[in-house]
Amino acid sequence: MEEETIIDAATPAVLEKEPTVQKEPVVTIVADHLSKHFKMHGEVIKAVDEASFVFTEGQFVTIMGPSGSGKSTLLYILGSLDKPTGGELVVDGVNVMSLTGPKEHTFRRQNVGFVFQSFHLIPNLTALENVMLPMELAGGKSRADMRERARTLLLQVGIDENRHRHHPGRLSGGQKQRVAIARALANDPKVILADEPTGNLDSQNGKRIIDLLKRLANQGRTVIVVSHDRSVAKVADVRIEIEDGKIEEISGVVVPAPQPTLKKKRRR
Numbered sequence: 266m267e268e269e270t271i272i273d274a275a276t277p278a279v280l281e282k283e284p285t286v287q288k289e290p291v292v293t294i295v296a297d298h299l300s301k302h303f304k305m306h307g308e309v310i311k312a313v314d315e316a317s318f319v320f321t322e323g324q325f326v327t328i329m330g331p332s333g334s335g336k337s338t339l340l341y342i343l344g345s346l347d348k349p350t351g352g353e354l355v356v357d358g359v360n361v362m363s364l365t366g367p368k369e370h371t372f373r374r375q376n377v378g379f380v381f382q383s384f385h386l387i388p389n390l391t392a393l394e395n396v397m398l399p400m401e402l403a404g405g406k407s408r409a410d411m412r413e414r415a416r417t418l419l420l421q422v423g424i425d426e427n428r429h430r431h432h433p434g435r436l437s438g439g440q441k442q443r444v445a446i447a448r449a450l451a452n453d454p455k456v457i458l459a460d461e462p463t464g465n466l467d468s469q470n471g472k473r474i475i476d477l478l479k480r481l482a483n484q485g486r487t488v489i490v491v492s493h494d495r496s497v498a499k500v501a502d503v504r505i506e507i508e509d510g511k512i513e514e515i516s517g518v519v520v521p522a523p524q525p526t527l528k529k530k531r532r533r
């Protein structure tokens with residue numbers, strides 16, 4: 266599939282018009298000694314081990330580390346796709362550890378948008394329908410409103426109108442990832458989580474996707490990107506280095522955890 270050459274997603278006009286970051290950044294994520302331990306054949310694997318940090322609106326965060334260091338596990342916990350075995354997590358003022366079942370699904374749908382390395386678009390839906398899907402699942406909008414919002418989002422991420430009715434199979438990798446980003450934005454979440462979003466793209470398209478994610482952060486979202494790519498860390502506000510499940514270093518604009526943050530650790 267041919268990569269796009271003409272769209273400059275880094276500077277779509279519509280994105281430029283959206284509001285920029287507030288002066289006093291609002292805390293979106295508080296992690297307090299988060300852990301995820303797996304028991305395998307009598308051994309404990311500490312995939313994430315006592316991770317603590319605070320992120321605010323408008324921050325672009327990278328999580329880096331060697332393969333198997335716990336990056337994806339940490340990201341999935343932050344997005345409540347996975348439950349920690351210890352610690353506490355507050356996202357947008359809600360203690361997500363206390364959520365279960367439908368409440369947890371609703372919270373995730375409204376507050377977190379996911380972007381994956383292999384896009385995870387639904388192949389038999391058009392680009393427009395893929396972006397409409399999270400809105401359909403959330404409910405509360407007419408079909409016309411959903412269609413119009415999906416159309417606007419696709420244009421914002423640099424997907425021309427003539428591609429809105431294309432199925433993913435007819436889109437290039439860069440286009441698919443933009444559709445996936447538009448889908449992540451469908452319910453206007455405060456937090457965007459991306460797991461190796463450039464992993465299946467050439468360097469030029471990878472850079473455009475990072476520029477786009479950075480712009481979403483500049484608009485006031487918290488964008489957290491897991492990446493092996495050092496160039497991604499260069500544009501980050503906060504850089505986390507993780508090794509063997511432990512945060513080795515946090516650098517950049519680091520917000521100290523409020524004291525006392527949350528009630529003390531839960532252990533299972």
Ligand SMILES: Nc1ncnc2c1ncn2[C@@H]1O[C@H](COP(=O)(O)OP(=O)(O)OP(=O)(O)O)[C@@H](O)[C@H]1O
Nearest residue numbers: 303305310312330331332333334335336337338339
């Ligand atoms: N469901 C599971 N059961 C047991 N161990 C697991 C499970 N999920 C992850 N792990 C282990 O936890 C550790 C961290 O895995 P994780 O996938 O989070 O690392 P990663 O840094 O994202 O790796 P990669 O860069 O290769 O994707 C690894 O040792 C992995 O084998």
